[in-house]
Amino acid sequence: MKLPIYRIALVILLMLTITGCSLLSGQGTGIFLPSPGGTEEQVDEDLKRSRQPKIPLTDGFDFPVGNRNGAGWAVTGYDFMQWSNYSNSWHPGEDWNIPGVGNGDWGELVYTIANGVVIFSGWNTALGNIILIEHHLPNGDKVWSQYAHLDRRMVYKGDTVSRRQQIGTVGRGPENRFAAHLHFEIRSQPIPANAWPRTAGHPWVRSRVLEYWIHPSNFIHSNRP
């Protein structure tokens, strides 16, 4: 059988391409060639880093509901480190409401308190919809803000967010078990979004809780933009 000359040329070209690829793969993969002296493992590490979103530094902290000063809202539910019989533990955050409206604050907007990156956005059977955001301060410190019982979540894991960006709405938790409010925490440690200061039904002692959680309003007041 006689092959037309262009088909022979095509086969030769293909073989050259394949050989070229196999030669390249000995040096690295795809377009990501190792830096001089680098191993493939190092290339993979470089790649991972380059795919991580660049986390914007914070330029101050605002309140999570109302205007940036939290006007019209107050901590009328459980306060930070108030003992909660409901959960048999110290309450590690603040419960924010519009005073006197009952469930009238259901659906009100929730804002991220500072620039950062979303670490978790999802559902938990105890806390309902949760968003957890990591914040990098210019001095090198890190804190994590957590927003729970949300009705809606507007940001997702890996999203970078800017201070005052809308991230969700106030809700009532799982099966609407609470009066509408924002459960809001600031953590000083990278603990899971659903972390709670209680182990196997036993509440943590105060001092241990304070190793992981900080006073949200006090922190915001001392870090205004």
Ligand SMILES: [Zn+2]
């Ligand atoms: Zn709460």
